[in-house]
Amino acid sequence: MTKETIAAIATAPGAAGIGIIRVSGAEALAVADRVFAAASGTPLAETPGGRAVYGRIVDDRAATVDEAIALVMRAPHSYTTEDVVELQCHGGATVLRRVLGLVLAHGARLAACGEFTKRAFLGGRLDLSQAQAVMDVVSARTDRALAVAESHLAGHFSGEIKAMRDRCLALIAHLEAAIDFPEDDIDDVATAEVERAVTEMRGQLRKLLATAHTGRILKDGLLTAIVGKPNVGKSSLLNALLREERAIVTDIPGTTRDSIEETADLGGVPLRIIDTAGIRETQDTVERIGVAKAREYVEKAALVLALFDGSQPLTAEDREILSLIDGKQAIVLLNKADLGQAVTGKEIQHIISSLPLRGRCPEGAEGVAQSRDSQAPVSILSISTKDERGFDALTKAITRIAGVMEAPEASYVTNERDIAILRTADDHFRAALETIGNGLSPDFISIDLRSAWETLGEITGETATEDLIDEIFSRFCIGK
Numbered sequence: 001m002t003k004e005t006i007a008a009i010a011t012a013p014g015a016a017g018i019g020i021i022r023v024s025g026a027e028a029l030a031v032a033d034r035v036f037a038a039a040s041g042t043p044l045a046e047t048p049g050g051r052a053v054y055g056r057i058v059d060d061r062a063a064t065v066d067e068a069i070a071l072v073m074r075a076p077h078s079y080t081t082e083d084v085v086e087l088q089c090h091g092g093a094t095v096l097r098r099v100l101g102l103v104l105a106h107g108a109r110l111a112a113c114g115e116f117t118k119r120a121f122l123g124g125r126l127d128l129s130q131a132q133a134v135m136d137v138v139s140a141r142t143d144r145a146l147a148v149a150e151s152h153l154a155g156h157f158s159g160e161i162k163a164m165r166d167r168c169l170a171l172i173a174h175l176e177a178a179i180d181f182p183e184d185d186i187d188d189v190a191t192a193e194v195e196r197a198v199t200e201m202r203g204q205l206r207k208l209l210a211t212a213h214t215g216r217i218l219k220d221g222l223l224t225a226i227v228g229k230p231n232v233g234k235s236s237l238l239n240a241l242l243r244e245e246r247a248i249v250t251d252i253p254g255t256t257r258d259s260i261e262e263t264a265d266l267g268g269v270p271l272r273i274i275d276t277a278g279i280r281e282t283q284d285t286v287e288r289i290g291v292a293k294a295r296e297y298v299e300k301a302a303l304v305l306a307l308f309d310g311s312q313p314l315t316a317e318d319r320e321i322l323s324l325i326d327g328k329q330a331i332v333l334l335n336k337a338d339l340g341q342a343v344t345g346k347e348i349q350h351i352i353s354s355l356p357l358r359g360r361c362p363e364g365a366e367g368v369a370q371s372r373d374s375q376a377p378v379s380i381l382s383i384s385t386k387d388e389r390g391f392d393a394l395t396k397a398i399t400r401i402a403g404v405m406e407a408p409e410a411s412y413v414t415n416e417r418d419i420a421i422l423r424t425a426d427d428h429f430r431a432a433l434e435t436i437g438n439g440l441s442p443d444f445i446s447i448d449l450r451s452a453w454e455t456l457g458e459i460t461g462e463t464a465t466e467d468l469i470d471e472i473f474s475r476f477c478i479g480k
Contacts, residue, residue, distance in 0.1 A: 114476025128461025144268025
């Protein structure tokens with residue numbers, strides 16, 4: 001591990017009550033002593049770990065820059081496993097830049113993106129999967145997403161991978177024993193045991209991969225477009241889901257001309273909601289651009305909430321919108337249930353079923369209107385954005401589409417890199433089973449298993465290359 005002492009602002013930019021400068025490395029205490037004067041007069045270098053010391057940040061002329069508290073953490077009992085000092089100052093951008101400048105001028109260098117967490121990984125405090133979970137904890141948008149990230153940070157996911165690698169290594173040793181001692185005639189027994197074990201591990205991998213869809217949604221959010229003609233309550237729905245007055249609501253058609261994107265927490269599922277312009281024919285140039293963008297968002301969205309005024313008969317514009325969502329993952333919402341319903345779910349379903357087949361449903365979609373005998377009926381719900389009638393049913397429908405399980409600590413796969421690694425490992429296991437099925441010698445089976453073992457090690461970092469590790473940590477923010 002590098003001996004350089006690094007420093008960075010560890011708190012988010014902007015005015016706040018407290019801002020933190022983190023200093024880590026062999027000279028962390030000495031560097032901090034050059035800019036921090038303890039009120040007690042005791043240098044930080046003489047302060048035991050796990051202590052908070054009140055004092056002042058001073059410049060080269062001993063003039064006070066800010067009041068501060070220094071937290072002292074001694075190796076290996078720190079985040080990075082090195083000596084660490086965190087200087088807690090007031091949280092203004094100017095004062096933090098000034099303090100950081102003093103720290104850098106007295107022997108530290110500016111930390112690279114993710115370098116603190118990288119040092120925690122290199123010091124053995126975290127494996128690579130846990131290190132990646134650090135940023136998932138920071139960026140979690142819902143309690144459920146946070147629970148999954150914390151589960152990864154605690155090592156539940158990497159624990160499964162390590163156990164699988166250990167089992168794989170034991171099988172390799174078993175096969176190599178059969179190779180080294182052919183006179184014992186254990187080839188057939190060893191091969192049969194390996195076949196059973198590999199089949200079980202493939203089952204484990206498939207269960208993990210089955211969580212990938214939900215894992216990515218919990219991490220990145222479900223891109224959701226609200227569509228409908230003007231004045232059906234799209235902006236009211238957005239405001240109700242956000243629990244705040246984010247969008248302007250009026251009786252004037254065409255109020256929403258541009259698209260508004262916000263994130264809402266619905267049943268633990270982070271929805272990246274886009275409120276689009278009302279879809280209709282218009283001569284207004286700006287509104288026409290908004291309508292065109294609305295159509296684009298329908299194509300891009302993973303989920304479409306198609307909103308209709310259920311208190312009024314369907315119009316030609318409504319039928320066009322139903323045509324627009326055909327083949328998409330969609331929920332039809334009949335709004336204004338508090339005024340009585342003039343439109344029925346059967347009527348909606350009949351219109352959708354009579355549409356010409358647009359094509360195959362996207363992989364993983366549920367509840368999408370696909371007429372056609374082999375296709376499931378669309379989800380149709382009556383709601384009221386005025387009194388939030390039907391919102392519980394909407395929440396359940398969305399969590400079902402997202403595939404969220406009841407246990408938040410489940411080992412969801414949450415990033416593309418891990419998904420790709422698991423699929424590659426599964427290919428190696430499949431190859432091992434084919435090798436066994438073809439009656440080849442244990443040497444060839446062992447090669448396939450060793451490839452699977454090495455591939456799985458990329459998740460925990462045990463077999464990851466230095467370039468890959470650098471690339472992963474480069475995605476982190478400075479200060480983390």
